[in-house]
Amino acid sequence: MFDKKKFLISSISITLLIFTVFHNVENVIQKRRFLSEDDESLNEKHEQEEHKNVRKTYSPAEIDFWICLLIAATLICMAAVCSGMTVGYLSIDELQLEIYKEQGTNEQQRQANIILPIIKQHHMLLCTLLIGNAFCMESLPIFFDKVVPPAFAVLISVIFIIFAGEIIPQALCTGPKQLIIAEKLTPIVKILMIVFWPISYPLARMLDSYFGEHGSTRFQKNELKALIELHGIQKHATGGGHSNEDQGFTQAEINMITSTIDLRDKTVEQVMIPIKDVFSVNKNNELNKETLARIASSGYSYVTIYENQKENIIGTIRAKQLIDMELTKRKISELDNLVRPVLFVQNDTSLFEMLMIFKQRKTKIAFVVETNKIEQTNTQRNPNFQIVEEKVQKKIIGLISLKMLFEEIVKKEFHDQDNHIKFNSLKPPQIQKIGKSQSNIIMEPEEKK
Structure with missing residues (x-):
């Protein structure tokens, strides 16, 4: 920033220095101007004598x-x-x-x-x-x-x-x-x-x-990505080295690093599976031969459970636990000890935030809800002002999993179908918003009582 006081001090110092030099020069000129011719001749003779002796x-x-x-x-x-x-x-x-x-x-x-x-x-x-x-x-x-x-x-x-x-x-x-x-x-x-x-x-x-004061260079995201890619190009152009320090970045490493840099700029809505493509079963379905065959043929390790319509997800259940059960006329809703609630996040949640949510919540999947469908009707805060409980009307639009985030980072599809994770209760989960760092979580699973 422009500091007027420092600038004024600097200007005065330089001005005084220049003034002193010019003042001394002017004094010398005036002294020589007022010398008489006799004095000048005497000075010349004196200088000539000194010049001979030097x-x-x-x-x-x-x-x-x-x-x-x-x-x-x-x-x-x-x-x-x-x-x-x-x-x-x-x-x-x-x-x-x-x-x-x-x-x-x-x-x-x-x-x-x-x-x-x-x-x-x-x-x-x-x-x-x-x-x-x-x-x-x-x-x-x-x-x-x-x-x-x-x-x-x-x-x-x-x-x-x-x-x-x-x-x-x-x-x-x-x-x-x-x-x-x-x-x-x-x-x-x-x-x-x-x-x-x-x-x-x-x-x-x-x-x-x-x-302005000189500062160190700071790279923008695009410049940093270009710099990383340039290191890979340089390696292939020069043939690389024999030590690990001289190897540079492989193309897979470049893809992973640049994808990680982009995590904050992408939202879960861009990489999620649309809800219409998510395999799910109605909680009112009976555990008959047709239902179990449909679950087994889906190839998924975990199955989502919905109520009345597919967009109304209430939990997930492990497919193996259903397939191993004997045929019965019981409905899935009666398996209270097997069905677990799920986590809901807003559709504008960034992939980086989603990764942090998965880490903190220790879960692998979440359902994506349209932000503009959230309607707050009642709000309560705990004594620490960290958890906000809300009653909301949600419209689920898709599913996001930890596997999808890893695929987005490494730019390679994983060939496992473990897209769903088990939770703890068939009861509808309480809807919560967790502080500033997790402001995009609008529903999380309850602990089993």
């Missing part, structure tokens, strides 16, 4: 030669650090460091903890390194001029700056040991940030005000 270059036999050479070498090294770290630090992916910090090796975690605080100050780091590099490059010819003839000072400075101060450092700082070098040079960079703070801080704050 030696342009030092010989290797003099200590000043080695001092200037040492300063020049130091400036080249500092220019190399600033140039290499400008590219090295600013090319490090902040998101990758955050990943290393959470899931990396001990060495990677240590490197991330040291480097992250530096690169988070993006504009401050940028200004410090650029100012330091410019300072070193501009100062280098001054000291080379003392150890080599003036004609060669600039040429030698340019050669050293290009190779020793630019190309080689940038190649090293962006190579395979980028993080190791960045970690080792962090103390030097911190010192430079302190030294150039009076200049770099106002500039950095001004850049933050205009362009």
